[in-house]
Amino acid sequence: GENVEQHPSTLSVQEGDSAVIKCTYSDSASNYFPWYKQELGKGPQLIIDIRSNVGEKKDQRIAVTLNKTAKHFSLHITETQPEDSAVYFCAASLNTGNQFYFGTGTSLTVIP
Amino acid sequence: DGGITQSPKYLFRKEGQNVTLSCEQNLNHDAMYWYRQDPGQGLRLIYYSQIVNDFQKGDIAEGYSVSREKKESFPLTVTSAQKNPTAFYLCASSQQRDGSPLHFGNGTRLTVT
Numbered sequence: 001g002e003n004v005e006q007h008p009s010t011l012s013v014q015e016g017d018s019a020v021i022k023c024t025y026s027d028s029a030s031n032y033f034p035w036y037k038q039e040l041g042k043g044p045q046l047i048i049d050i051r052s053n054v055g056e057k058k059d060q061r062i063a064v065t066l067n068k069t070a071k072h073f074s075l076h077i078t079e080t081q082p083e084d085s086a087v088y089f090c091a092a093s094l095n096t097g098n099q100f101y102f103g104t105g106t107s108l109t110v111i112p
Numbered sequence: 113d114g115g116i117t118q119s120p121k122y123l124f125r126k127e128g129q130n131v132t133l134s135c136e137q138n139l140n141h142d143a144m145y146w147y148r149q150d151p152g153q154g155l156r157l158i159y160y161s162q163i164v165n166d167f168q169k170g171d172i173a174e175g176y177s178v179s180r181e182k183k184e185s186f187p188l189t190v191t192s193a194q195k196n197p198t199a200f201y202l203c204a205s206s207q208q209r210d211g212s213p214l215h216f217g218n219g220t221r222l223t224v225t
Contacts, residue, residue: 009152032211043116043202043216044155051211089154093211100145100214104154 002027004092006103013080014111021106023090024072030092030101033073035064038087038105047088048075080110114139118203118217125197125224133188133220135203141215142208144186148172149200149219158201161186162208190222197224 003026013019025033031052036044050057050064050073057064061080066073077084090103116137125131137144146158157170161180175194180186186205190197200221204214 006154034213036214036216041218043118043204043218044214045216046213049211049213091214099157099160102155104152 002030002092002094002101004090004101004103006090006106008106009104010107010109012109012111015080015082017080019075019077019080019084019108019110021075021088021090021108022072023074023092023103024070025092025101026071027092027094028068028071029094032093033064033066034091034093034100035075036089036091038089040086044089077108080108082110082112084108085110116203116205116215116217118201118220120220121218123220123222125222127224128192129224130189130191131197131222131224133190133201133203133222135186135188135217136184137186137203137205137215137217138184139205139215140183141205142183143206144180145204145206145214146170146176146178146186146188147202147204149202155202158188190224197222 006023034049037047038044061078063076087105091100093100119134143162145160147155156172159178161167177189202219203217206212
Protein backbone atom coordinates (compact mmCIF):
# COMPACT_ATOMS: atom_id res chain seq x y z
CA GLY A 1 0.00 0.00 0.00
CA GLU A 2 0.87 3.67 -0.08
CA ASN A 3 3.37 5.02 2.46
CA VAL A 4 3.74 8.74 3.11
CA GLU A 5 6.71 10.09 5.04
CA GLN A 6 6.84 13.66 6.34
CA HIS A 7 9.77 15.75 7.61
CA PRO A 8 10.57 17.45 9.85
CA SER A 9 8.38 16.44 12.77
CA THR A 10 8.93 19.80 14.47
CA LEU A 11 9.93 23.15 13.00
CA SER A 12 10.53 26.51 14.66
CA VAL A 13 10.96 29.69 12.63
CA GLN A 14 11.15 33.38 13.39
CA GLU A 15 8.18 35.46 12.38
CA GLY A 16 8.63 36.65 8.80
CA ASP A 17 10.88 33.76 7.79
CA SER A 18 9.85 30.93 5.46
CA ALA A 19 8.94 27.39 6.46
CA VAL A 20 9.24 24.30 4.30
CA ILE A 21 7.74 20.89 5.02
CA LYS A 22 8.56 17.90 2.83
CA CYS A 23 6.73 14.66 2.10
CA THR A 24 7.53 11.59 0.05
CA TYR A 25 5.16 8.92 -1.18
CA SER A 26 5.70 5.41 -2.45
CA ASP A 27 2.90 4.62 -4.89
CA SER A 28 3.27 6.22 -8.30
CA ALA A 29 -0.50 5.79 -8.81
CA SER A 30 -1.23 8.52 -6.23
CA ASN A 31 -2.58 11.52 -8.05
CA TYR A 32 -3.93 13.97 -5.47
CA PHE A 33 -1.97 15.61 -2.66
CA PRO A 34 -3.75 17.79 -0.09
CA TRP A 35 -2.21 19.63 2.84
CA TYR A 36 -4.06 20.13 6.10
CA LYS A 37 -3.55 22.50 9.04
CA GLN A 38 -4.68 21.37 12.46
CA GLU A 39 -4.99 23.75 15.37
CA LEU A 40 -5.08 22.49 18.91
CA GLY A 41 -8.28 20.66 19.77
CA LYS A 42 -9.72 21.00 16.28
CA GLY A 43 -10.03 18.90 13.16
CA PRO A 44 -7.65 19.33 10.21
CA GLN A 45 -8.55 22.01 7.69
CA LEU A 46 -7.58 21.86 4.03
CA ILE A 47 -5.20 24.70 3.17
CA ILE A 48 -3.99 23.80 -0.31
CA ASP A 49 -3.93 20.82 -2.65
CA ILE A 50 -2.27 19.78 -5.87
CA ARG A 51 -3.04 17.23 -8.54
CA SER A 52 -0.50 15.09 -10.34
CA ASN A 53 -0.81 16.97 -13.62
CA VAL A 54 0.46 20.18 -11.97
CA GLY A 55 3.96 20.93 -10.73
CA GLU A 56 3.29 23.92 -8.51
CA LYS A 57 0.35 25.77 -7.00
CA LYS A 58 0.30 28.97 -4.99
CA ASP A 59 -2.29 30.65 -2.80
CA GLN A 60 -1.08 33.91 -1.26
CA ARG A 61 1.66 32.97 1.24
CA ILE A 62 1.28 29.23 0.75
CA ALA A 63 2.64 27.17 -2.12
CA VAL A 64 2.95 23.48 -2.86
CA THR A 65 5.37 21.82 -5.28
CA LEU A 66 5.18 18.30 -6.67
CA ASN A 67 7.95 16.22 -8.23
CA LYS A 68 6.29 13.10 -9.65
CA THR A 69 9.56 11.56 -10.79
CA ALA A 70 11.08 11.71 -7.33
CA LYS A 71 7.69 11.10 -5.66
CA HIS A 72 7.93 14.03 -3.29
CA PHE A 73 5.94 17.16 -2.60
CA SER A 74 6.55 20.14 -0.37
CA LEU A 75 4.64 22.88 1.42
CA HIS A 76 6.15 26.35 1.47
CA ILE A 77 4.90 29.09 3.78
CA THR A 78 6.42 32.53 3.28
CA GLU A 79 6.36 35.53 5.60
CA THR A 80 5.26 33.35 8.49
CA GLN A 81 3.00 34.77 11.19
CA PRO A 82 2.27 33.53 14.72
CA GLU A 83 -1.17 32.33 13.58
CA ASP A 84 0.58 29.91 11.23
CA SER A 85 1.63 27.92 14.31
CA ALA A 86 -0.15 24.56 14.09
CA VAL A 87 0.37 20.96 13.05
CA TYR A 88 0.52 20.41 9.30
CA PHE A 89 -0.26 17.10 7.59
CA CYS A 90 0.43 16.04 4.05
CA ALA A 91 -1.60 13.31 2.38
CA ALA A 92 -1.65 11.28 -0.80
CA SER A 93 -4.71 9.84 -2.48
CA LEU A 94 -4.88 6.95 -4.90
CA ASN A 95 -7.07 7.01 -7.94
CA THR A 96 -9.50 4.40 -6.64
CA GLY A 97 -11.76 4.51 -3.63
CA ASN A 98 -10.74 8.03 -2.67
CA GLN A 99 -8.64 6.73 0.21
CA PHE A 100 -6.11 9.03 1.81
CA TYR A 101 -2.73 8.21 3.33
CA PHE A 102 -1.36 10.75 5.79
CA GLY A 103 2.08 11.78 6.89
CA THR A 104 2.82 11.87 10.62
CA GLY A 105 2.56 15.64 10.87
CA THR A 106 4.85 18.63 11.41
CA SER A 107 4.42 20.86 14.43
CA LEU A 108 5.26 24.38 13.26
CA THR A 109 5.99 27.11 15.78
CA VAL A 110 6.38 30.70 14.60
CA ILE A 111 8.28 32.75 17.16
CA PRO A 112 7.18 36.41 17.37
CA ASP B 113 -23.48 26.50 7.24
CA GLY B 114 -22.53 23.13 5.81
CA GLY B 115 -20.17 20.97 7.77
CA ILE B 116 -19.50 17.95 9.91
CA THR B 117 -20.65 17.76 13.51
CA GLN B 118 -19.06 15.39 15.97
CA SER B 119 -20.45 14.95 19.42
CA PRO B 120 -19.62 14.99 22.18
CA LYS B 121 -16.31 16.88 22.19
CA TYR B 122 -15.10 15.01 25.30
CA LEU B 123 -16.18 11.55 26.38
CA PHE B 124 -15.19 9.57 29.44
CA ARG B 125 -15.90 5.88 29.92
CA LYS B 126 -14.94 3.08 32.20
CA GLU B 127 -12.96 0.17 30.82
CA GLY B 128 -15.20 -2.63 29.55
CA GLN B 129 -17.99 -0.36 28.35
CA ASN B 130 -18.93 0.18 24.72
CA VAL B 131 -19.25 3.79 23.63
CA THR B 132 -20.70 5.35 20.47
CA LEU B 133 -19.33 8.50 18.86
CA SER B 134 -21.67 10.55 16.73
CA CYS B 135 -20.88 12.03 13.30
CA GLU B 136 -23.37 13.97 11.19
CA GLN B 137 -22.75 15.83 7.92
CA ASN B 138 -24.94 18.15 5.88
CA LEU B 139 -22.58 18.47 2.92
CA ASN B 140 -24.45 15.85 0.88
CA HIS B 141 -21.25 13.82 0.65
CA ASP B 142 -21.48 10.15 -0.24
CA ALA B 143 -18.27 9.04 1.47
CA MET B 144 -17.60 9.18 5.20
CA TYR B 145 -14.58 8.14 7.23
CA TRP B 146 -13.38 7.59 10.78
CA TYR B 147 -9.78 8.25 11.74
CA ARG B 148 -7.93 7.81 14.98
CA GLN B 149 -5.23 10.29 15.93
CA ASP B 150 -2.51 9.54 18.48
CA PRO B 151 0.46 11.80 19.24
CA GLY B 152 3.24 11.36 16.70
CA GLN B 153 1.31 8.84 14.61
CA GLY B 154 -0.70 10.97 12.24
CA LEU B 155 -4.16 9.85 11.20
CA ARG B 156 -5.01 6.18 10.91
CA LEU B 157 -8.11 4.97 9.08
CA ILE B 158 -10.57 2.92 11.13
CA TYR B 159 -13.55 2.51 8.77
CA TYR B 160 -14.93 4.19 5.71
CA SER B 161 -18.20 4.14 3.83
CA GLN B 162 -18.72 5.11 0.22
CA ILE B 163 -22.48 4.58 0.16
CA VAL B 164 -25.39 4.02 2.51
CA ASN B 165 -25.60 0.51 4.00
CA ASP B 166 -22.03 -0.31 2.96
CA PHE B 167 -18.69 0.19 4.71
CA GLN B 168 -15.16 -1.19 4.64
CA LYS B 169 -12.49 -1.76 7.24
CA GLY B 170 -9.52 0.53 7.33
CA ASP B 171 -6.07 -0.16 8.72
CA ILE B 172 -7.05 -0.41 12.39
CA ALA B 173 -10.66 -1.68 12.46
CA GLU B 174 -10.23 -4.24 15.25
CA GLY B 175 -12.33 -3.34 18.29
CA TYR B 176 -14.50 -0.86 16.39
CA SER B 177 -17.83 -1.09 14.58
CA VAL B 178 -19.82 1.32 12.40
CA SER B 179 -23.18 1.64 10.68
CA ARG B 180 -24.36 3.74 7.75
CA GLU B 181 -28.13 3.71 7.75
CA LYS B 182 -28.43 7.30 6.53
CA LYS B 183 -26.30 9.33 4.14
CA GLU B 184 -25.84 12.03 6.77
CA SER B 185 -24.78 9.84 9.66
CA PHE B 186 -21.85 7.51 10.34
CA PRO B 187 -21.63 6.59 14.05
CA LEU B 188 -18.59 4.77 15.42
CA THR B 189 -18.81 2.33 18.33
CA VAL B 190 -15.68 1.70 20.33
CA THR B 191 -16.15 -1.72 21.85
CA SER B 192 -14.62 -3.25 24.95
CA ALA B 193 -12.46 -5.35 22.61
CA GLN B 194 -10.42 -2.29 21.62
CA LYS B 195 -7.20 -2.67 23.61
CA ASN B 196 -6.20 0.98 23.78
CA PRO B 197 -9.27 3.14 23.09
CA THR B 198 -8.10 6.42 24.60
CA ALA B 199 -7.49 8.70 21.61
CA PHE B 200 -8.74 11.62 19.53
CA TYR B 201 -11.29 10.45 16.95
CA LEU B 202 -11.93 12.36 13.75
CA CYS B 203 -14.82 11.94 11.34
CA ALA B 204 -14.53 13.13 7.76
CA SER B 205 -16.53 13.16 4.55
CA SER B 206 -15.85 13.71 0.87
CA GLN B 207 -17.51 13.67 -2.50
CA GLN B 208 -17.17 10.47 -4.46
CA ARG B 209 -14.89 11.94 -7.10
CA ASP B 210 -11.18 11.35 -7.48
CA GLY B 211 -9.29 14.28 -6.12
CA SER B 212 -12.00 15.44 -3.75
CA PRO B 213 -10.61 16.58 -0.39
CA LEU B 214 -11.65 15.32 3.00
CA HIS B 215 -13.68 17.64 5.21
CA PHE B 216 -13.14 16.96 8.91
CA GLY B 217 -15.20 17.47 12.02
CA ASN B 218 -13.63 18.90 15.17
CA GLY B 219 -13.14 15.52 16.76
CA THR B 220 -14.10 13.67 19.92
CA ARG B 221 -11.52 13.05 22.61
CA LEU B 222 -12.29 9.72 24.26
CA THR B 223 -10.74 8.83 27.59
CA VAL B 224 -11.19 5.31 28.96
CA THR B 225 -10.07 4.58 32.51
